[in-house]
Amino acid sequence: MNRSLNINKNLIFFGIPILFISMLALLAKSSFFEIHPNRLSIGITIDLVLTIPVIYLVLIRKTSIPKTTVVPVMIVGMLIGSIILPEENQYYLELFKTWILPIVELSLVSYVIYNVSKAVKRYKSNKNEKTDFFTTLKTTCYGMLPKMAVIPVVTEISVFYYGFVHWKKRELDENEFSYHKESGTITLLVAIIFIIAIETFVLHILLAKWSVIAAWILTWVSIYSGVQLFGFLRSMYKRPIVINNGKLFLRYGIMNETIIDMDNIDSIELSSQDIELNKETRKLSFLGDLESHNVIIRLKAENILTGLYGTKRKYRNLVLHVDKNAEFKNVLDHALQQRTEP
Structure with a gap:
């Protein structure tokens, strides 16, 4: 009705x-x-x-x-x-x-x-x-x-x-963890932005000989792409991984994120060994194999990884990099233990 x-x-x-x-x-x-x-x-x-x-x-x-x-x-x-x-x-x-x-x-x-x-x-x-x-x-x-x-x-x-307004340094709490300092991602993104800038300049000059309009269209598209990457890069500084209120908030800037209920965690493993990525095993980083990992989280049931523009992918195992991975595992283990205690 x-x-x-x-x-x-x-x-x-x-x-x-x-x-x-x-x-x-x-x-x-x-x-x-x-x-x-x-x-x-x-x-x-x-x-x-x-x-x-x-x-x-x-x-x-x-x-x-x-x-x-x-x-x-x-x-x-x-x-x-x-x-x-x-x-x-x-x-x-x-x-x-x-x-x-x-x-x-x-x-x-x-x-x-x-x-x-x-x-x-x-x-x-x-x-x-x-x-x-x-x-x-x-x-x-x-x-x-x-x-x-x-x-x-x-x-x-x-x-x-994140790219041009919020530049104030964010201090991390005990239950918050960074993931960009030791992974090499920032260096890689800066290099990509630098390459885009150089190629845009060169291609603009070459393309302008054929069509000025096409040259400026390519230039503005490249500038827009560079701004997007810069905003993505800066967001990694401002959106740490958080353990709070029985949930694990895993973020990779504004590119990828997922929320895991503590009761759904089966195991946390500190490992940097290669692992096959498939429909059950995903990487938190949107760069995939280009970025290393040092933590593997295995779940009891499927969860959702939300990516750019709302794309959603299911996973059972999540691979990620955490700067202080041993400390992260200890805090997470302690939080899990508290939930199991009567």
Whole structure:
């Protein structure tokens, strides 16, 4: 019964905007539009990028659907307008793309950051609990954005935050462990960024002889890739491995992470011997065999390893590098022993 009610509500929330869009599409292809193209193109543009999003916002105002989903509705309207309106009648649509849409997007990002900052302050009010920006950002965005948009938005904001905003040194507690100091990963990522910079410069010069536009496209893509890698690199300093409240939080920057319940741990082995990676045995590092390991954690039941952009992989055994692996094993063994004691 509840499921049928939810289906009916979704039909109303999304069906009405779709109905209006369909009517506008028919109008744009009608003979009446050919008689009054200028006036009707203004009206159709306003309806697609303003009226329909407002109607949608009114429909969802008392529901759990995030109000920020009105922005995708607005963008869909803009894209449909680009398709159904003749190119010579898209003047006002182009004005919207140039001036209004960037303001809307900037406002949305500012709104997300504002809510994240409030969430961070709430976490910090508890002095016994350290704040993890990435986790806080995900939690906040899931309450504000469509689920499909959360991980891409969170990743982009986190790359900028860890790469260029959060440079304050993070002191580790007794239950926290680093994993980047002795693994060689930082050196490898710095080398990759350096190679990207050199190749971008050389290829830009060569490609510019053929096409200046193609050269600049390649350059900006390379710069974006370099910024992404730099943000990934910096996030490793700020997201340590944590043992807390009966759970083991394993993180590899913002690239990979998993949460293991202590009761699910079968054994912890200190080993740097080669191990075959397969569907049951995964590496915490996204670099795979390029990075060494010194700890193997075997579980009683399958768990999920979450990667970049929300990719999920099952595993039974997890291979990782911990800088102070012996100390890590001792703390983890002690925590496991406490849970088994009556």
